[in-house]
Amino acid sequence: MTTASAPGKVILFGEHAVVSGTPALGSAINLRARVIVEDLPGRLEIEACNLMLRGFSLDLTTGRVSSPGVLDAIKYVSAVLKEFHADGLRVKVDSDIPPAAGLGSSAAIVVATMAALNKHMSLGLSREEIASSSYKIEKTVQQGMSSPMDTAVSTFGGYQLVSETVHGIDLPEMHIVVGCTEKEHNTRSEIQKVQSLRSRYPDIVEPIFCAIGAISTRAVPLIRDNRLEELGHLMNFNQGLLEALGVGTRELSELVYAARGAGHSLGAKLTGAGGGGCMIALPSTAGSLSILVALEQARGTAFEVKTGGAGMRLET
Numbered sequence: 001m002t003t004a005s006a007p008g009k010v011i012l013f014g015e016h017a018v019v020s021g022t023p024a025l026g027s028a029i030n031l032r033a034r035v036i037v038e039d040l041p042g043r044l045e046i047e048a049c050n051l052m053l054r055g056f057s058l059d060l061t062t063g064r065v066s067s068p069g070v071l072d073a074i075k076y077v078s079a080v081l082k083e084f085h086a087d088g089l090r091v092k093v094d095s096d097i098p099p100a101a102g103l104g105s106s107a108a109i110v111v112a113t114m115a116a117l118n119k120h121m122s123l124g125l126s127r128e129e130i131a132s133s134s135y136k137i138e139k140t141v142q143q144g145m146s147s148p149m150d151t152a153v154s155t156f157g158g159y160q161l162v163s164e165t166v167h168g169i170d171l172p173e174m175h176i177v178v179g180c181t182e183k184e185h186n187t188r189s190e191i192q193k194v195q196s197l198r199s200r201y202p203d204i205v206e207p208i209f210c211a212i213g214a215i216s217t218r219a220v221p222l223i224r225d226n227r228l229e230e231l232g233h234l235m236n237f238n239q240g241l242l243e244a245l246g247v248g249t250r251e252l253s254e255l256v257y258a259a260r261g262a263g264h265s266l267g268a269k270l271t272g273a274g275g276g277g278c279m280i281a282l283p284s285t286a287g288s289l290s291i292l293v294a295l296e297q298a299r300g301t302a303f304e305v306k307t308g309g310a311g312m313r314l315e316t
């Protein structure tokens with residue numbers, strides 16, 4: 001039996017623009033997906049449990065139960081199993097990361113599955129190979145454009161600055177508040193929306209991407225030097241530009257404004273593809289409590305995460 005785990009992520013700055021190669025800064029968080037692989041001669045089974053289910057439906061005519069979180073997890077795990085011609089195994093997945101929320105749940109499941117299979121089947125893959133195969137698999141299942149952000153952060157952990165290349169950066173841990181809307185998001189359709197705006201209005205969208213890239217680059221020394229107030233300003237700038245790209249929603253804005261209005265809040269923005277999913281807020285050193293309360297009052301699900309978490313690893 002082999003167990004591996006991999007973290008979810010937050011994109012601190014630069015989502016969407018990164019798809020066109022502009023710098024974005026992401027970080028691993030202390031929520032993880034775990035995958036257990038064990039021998040099951042003659043069969044191949046995937047079992048998904050505790051996936052922080054956000055959506056669940058029962059078709060009373062067919063009796064079919066569907067949960068997007070579970071179906072997605074199974075889709076991603078089976079793509080990895082197929083890639084490595086795996087057979088005679090039972091694969092169990094469980095995850096603390098809310099699915100379809102912009103927190104990198106699918107990447108974490110792909111990376112953890114690959115890490116577990118790598119050991120169990122003695123595939124001999126390096127960490128770099130796991131990152132690049134995971135990116136390829138996530139992209140194939142999503143059937144669209146994407147950056148290597150989620151799979152790189154989940155594989156290597158810590159902070160990753162992603163543009164046309166991926167660079168790990170050594171930065172201190174931060175406490176971030178996450179606020180989730182009820183609405184799941186669809187990364188592929190949000191990317192398509194932004195990319196079609198880019199083809200129609202290149203003279204407007206390219207400068208927005210460029211400004212977003214500048215924000216991501218400026219953020220790095222601010223995190224290093226603990227200049228959190230300025231970092232909060234950058235989050236607010238980035239949110240405005242994401243709104244201009246059309247990926248904001250009323251629910252996300254309500255949470256962003258609720259967080260900004262709370263005491264001890266330095267800035268807030270959506271995280272991930274937008275169109276639903278989650279936002280993040282930066283608390284001052286006085287703590288997160290007032291932001292957590294404000295987000296819950298605005299009908300969000302709120303929790304605190306720590307950045308700079310460990311990448312994929314085998315568990316004993």
Ligand code: PMV
Nearest residue numbers: 015016102146147187272273
């Ligand atoms: O919503 P998520 O977690 O899949 O993040 C998407 C971030 C994008 O920049 C919009 C796409 C990408 O692959 O970087």
